[in-house]
Amino acid sequence: MTEATEAQDLTAFDIDGKEPIIKYRNVSKSFGDNEVLKGIDFDLYPGERVAIIGPSGSGKTTLARLLMTLETPSEGTIEVDGRHLWHKEVNGKLVPADEKHLHKIRGDIGMVFQHFNLFPHMSILRNCIEAPIKVLGLSKKEAVERAKKMLDKVGMLEKADDYPASLSGGQQQRVAIARALVMRPKVMLFDEPTSALDPETVGEVLNVIKDIAKQGDMSMMLITHEMSFARDVADRVCFFDEGRIQEQGPPSKLFAHPETERLRDFLKSFHMNGNGE
Amino acid sequence: MIPIDVVSQVLPLLQEGFIVTIQLVIIAGILSFVMSFVGGLARLSRFAPLRWVSGFLIEFFRGTSLLVQLFWFYYALPLLGVTLPTGLVGIVALTLNYGSYGSEIVRSSILAVPKGQAEAGIALNMTRFQRMKSIILPQAFRIMLPSFGNLMIELLKGTALVSLITIQDMTFYITQARNTIGHDTLLFSMLLVAYFIIGYVITLVFRWLERKFSAGRV
Numbered sequence: 312m313t314e315a316t317e318a319q320d321l322t323a324f325d326i327d328g329k330e331p332i333i334k335y336r337n338v339s340k341s342f343g344d345n346e347v348l349k350g351i352d353f354d355l356y357p358g359e360r361v362a363i364i365g366p367s368g369s370g371k372t373t374l375a376r377l378l379m380t381l382e383t384p385s386e387g388t389i390e391v392d393g394r395h396l397w398h399k400e401v402n403g404k405l406v407p408a409d410e411k412h413l414h415k416i417r418g419d420i421g422m423v424f425q426h427f428n429l430f431p432h433m434s435i436l437r438n439c440i441e442a443p444i445k446v447l448g449l450s451k452k453e454a455v456e457r458a459k460k461m462l463d464k465v466g467m468l469e470k471a472d473d474y475p476a477s478l479s480g481g482q483q484q485r486v487a488i489a490r491a492l493v494m495r496p497k498v499m500l501f502d503e504p505t506s507a508l509d510p511e512t513v514g515e516v517l518n519v520i521k522d523i524a525k526q527g528d529m530s531m532m533l534i535t536h537e538m539s540f541a542r543d544v545a546d547r548v549c550f551f552d553e554g555r556i557q558e559q560g561p562p563s564k565l566f567a568h569p570e571t572e573r574l575r576d577f578l579k580s581f582h583m584n585g586n587g588e
Numbered sequence: 589m590i591p592i593d594v595v596s597q598v599l600p601l602l603q604e605g606f607i608v609t610i611q612l613v614i615i616a617g618i619l620s621f622v623m624s625f626v627g628g629l630a631r632l633s634r635f636a637p638l639r640w641v642s643g644f645l646i647e648f649f650r651g652t653s654l655l656v657q658l659f660w661f662y663y664a665l666p667l668l669g670v671t672l673p674t675g676l677v678g679i680v681a682l683t684l685n686y687g688s689y690g691s692e693i694v695r696s697s698i699l700a701v702p703k704g705q706a707e708a709g710i711a712l713n714m715t716r717f718q719r720m721k722s723i724i725l726p727q728a729f730r731i732m733l734p735s736f737g738n739l740m741i742e743l744l745k746g747t748a749l750v751s752l753i754t755i756q757d758m759t760f761y762i763t764q765a766r767n768t769i770g771h772d773t774l775l776f777s778m779l780l781v782a783y784f785i786i787g788y789v790i791t792l793v794f795r796w797l798e799r800k801f802s803a804g805r806v
């Protein structure tokens with residue numbers, strides 16, 4: 312089998328003729344003696360939606376944080392749209408990237424955090440226009456226009472003048488999603504976006520993410536414990552355990568016919584048996 | 589009964605000193621504030637030598653007595669060939685002392701802003717400077733305001749020491765006046781009330797600032 316058909320078998324997404332926008336190659340990450348990621352190879356195609364599942368502590372967050380440049384890899388390389396993220400090429404040799412280089416590359420990446428991380432001293436609208444004005448150099452008028460469109464999309468336009476503290480968790484997370492979208496990243500990382508929410512607001516956030524997944528041509532990496540959401544949204548599901556991708560494939564296959572014992576046990580804990588229910 | 593004639597004799601003197609004390613508080617207060625930010629940011633710098641030097645200076649001026657510092661600048665420095673105007677000596681010593689305390693306030697307040705805030709800034713591709721200016725410092729400022737209120741009260745109380753190097757503040761005038769007028773109880777009571785009034789105004793100003801900077805908090 313060629314590399315391309317091999318990759319195509321893993322995802323329901325049509326990767327025909329496309330180059331991955333994200334390439335992790337042999338990426339490892341240790342915190343002290345604790346090796347959290349162990350030689351990860353991982354591709355993400357433009358427009359592809361990949362759900363990352365796995366027990367807590369398996370390294371899912373770390374995988375995303377390396378791409379968002381919040382954590383430095385101990386080994387390996389990450390490419391974004393054909394350019395090295397953590398390295399610069401100087402005279403044909405790879406040297407560690409500096410802040411300026413990271414700034415240039417990470418504009419393609421956006422991230423939604425488990426705990427929202429809205430700026431508490433700014434109104435909802437201000438949260439959404441601060442970076443577009445300062446980083447993208449948009450005029451205030453353009454930024455407000457863009458921000459309002461996104462806030463409308465996540466159903467938070469009426470709250471534009473409120474402050475984060477007056478919103479529910481679900482509302483704050485929807486604003487955080489809008490804030491990330493206004494920057495128009497090519498790749499969006501969602502790190503357990505509903506884990507910190509009250510059960511009754513989980514649905515509204517998942518629906519917003521589903522909508523975005525349907526409309527956009529943005530690549531998405533969705534770290535989640537919501538299995539039915541993963542099945543509905545993802546083109547591919549990656550099962551993580553002990554710092555490695557243990558198994559991956561299209562959701563129909565992965566949830567219905569898990570190959571490894573680990574994944575079967577993991578799915579059982581979500582009351583999902585071999586039939587994907 | 590309070591001897592009205594004594595009060596009316598002392599009040600003009602107290603008023604003269606009052607103006608000097610206020611000037612010391614305002615000038616040394618503003619300079620301490622500026623030094624707090626310079627010192628606090630220097631201690632958090634990515635440039636190690638800057639961290640060491642600022643750390644040493646801050647610990648030095650925080651860890652030695654204000655009174656001894658005043659005497660050193662007033663009596664010892666001229667022997668080394670540098671004579672500063674007396675008023676300046678007071679301002680310099682107060683600023684170094686309270687600015688050092690303030691540096692620690694700024695440093696710890698910046699560190700108290702949750703890490704997720706800077707990370708959200710990185711995820712929005714803001715530069716280090718933009719993150720500091722629009723995300724970290726505004727939140728740190730709100731955290732540091734109450735401590736700065738306390739610091740300004742401490743500074744006010746510290747200004748009384750400058751009378752010992754002949755700066756004519758409130759304490760200076762009152763200690764002079766008791767030599768000629770007596771009535772110690774009355775004079776020192778008036779002095780206490782005068783300090784209390786300034787201190788209370790400082791408290792009110794900082795309460796107002798805290799309200800003003802707490803937008804969005806519930």
Ligand SMILES: Nc1ncnc2c1ncn2[C@@H]1O[C@H](COP(=O)(O)OP(=O)(O)O)[C@@H](O)[C@H]1O
Nearest residue numbers: 342345347365366367368369370371372373374
């Ligand atoms: N900043 C850090 N310092 C030390 N250990 C960390 C740090 N971040 C994560 N870890 C450790 O790395 C492991 C994987 O964490 P994480 O990537 O958050 O897993 P997951 O998101 O799958 O729960 C955990 O054992 C965690 O304790």
Ligand SMILES: [Mg+2]
Nearest residue numbers: 371372373503
């Ligand atoms: Mg996690």
